[in-house]
Amino acid sequence: MKTLLILRHAKSSWATSMHDRQRPLNARGERDAPQMGDLLRDEDLIPDVIITSDAVRAHTTALAVAEAAGYAREVIVDPRLYLASPQNILAVLEEVLDADVSTALIVGHNPGLEELVEQLTGERHDLPTAALVQLALPIDAWTEIEGTTGAPIVNLWGPTGP
Numbered sequence: 001m002k003t004l005l006i007l008r009h010a011k012s013s014w015a016t017s018m019h020d021r022q023r024p025l026n027a028r029g030e031r032d033a034p035q036m037g038d039l040l041r042d043e044d045l046i047p048d049v050i051i052t053s054d055a056v057r058a059h060t061t062a063l064a065v066a067e068a069a070g071y072a073r074e075v076i077v078d079p080r081l082y083l084a085s086p087q088n089i090l091a092v093l094e095e096v097l098d099a100d101v102s103t104a105l106i107v108g109h110n111p112g113l114e115e116l117v118e119q120l121t122g123e124r125h126d127l128p129t130a131a132l133v134q135l136a137l138p139i140d141a142w143t144e145i146e147g148t149t150g151a152p153i154v155n156l157w158g159p160t161g162p
Contacts, residue, residue: 002137002145003154004093004120005047005105007036007065008113010159011129012057021055021082032130032159033061037068039157045103045134046071051096052107053081061130062107081108086116090146097142104142120151130159 010029025033040046046069052062054077062075078092089112097104106113110127117133118124127133134154139145 002101002139002142003045003103004135004137004145004151005040005045005103006113006117006127006133006135007061007105007107008110008127008129008131009053009055009058009061009107010036010064023055023057025057025060029057029061029129030064033064034068035159036061036130036132036157037065037071039132040065040069040071040105043155047103047105048101049073049076049097050105050107051076051078051081051092053077053084053109054079055082055109058082058107058109062105065105065107081106083109084112086112086119088112089116093145094143099141101142117153120145120148121153122150123153125153125156128158132157 010025010033012023013026052058066075114127133156135151136154137151
């Protein structure tokens with residue numbers, strides 16, 4: 001059994017005309033990202049590895065979550081997660097993760113994350129910014145994730161506050 005944590009990046013700013021990949025978090029995002037890290041710590045779900053998209057909003061979210069959770073390892077940045085399809089996300093997981101990783105957190109974007117949750121669970125869920133999904137994958141090795149269907153959703157959280 002493996003645990004997959006799927007986190008959509010926190011709320012980003014549209015205040016500037018910069019390239020989409022460069023958009024930073026806005027004030028709400030800066031508040032929500034550490035909240036999700038606190039939640040991981042409180043739920044005793046500190047991942048063995050965190051992998052994030054290279055988009056500024058996702059990378060910043062991952063770093064804030066890691067710090068608040070007490071995650072002490074390197075946050076892996078993988079540009080393939082930027083606006084990735086479920087197939088690309090699964091390929092990253094299969095390539096990057098080894099047998100010693102029991103719990104992995106990926107930080108990325110919609111619609112790919114919502115589609116990934118649906119593909120792995122058979123259930124459709126909206127993932128607003130900073131939403132976190134915990135899946136229990138019925139696999140022994142990450143290389144088996146491609147064919148996973150019907151994985152139960154253990155928890156689905158969103159940030160608190162206005």
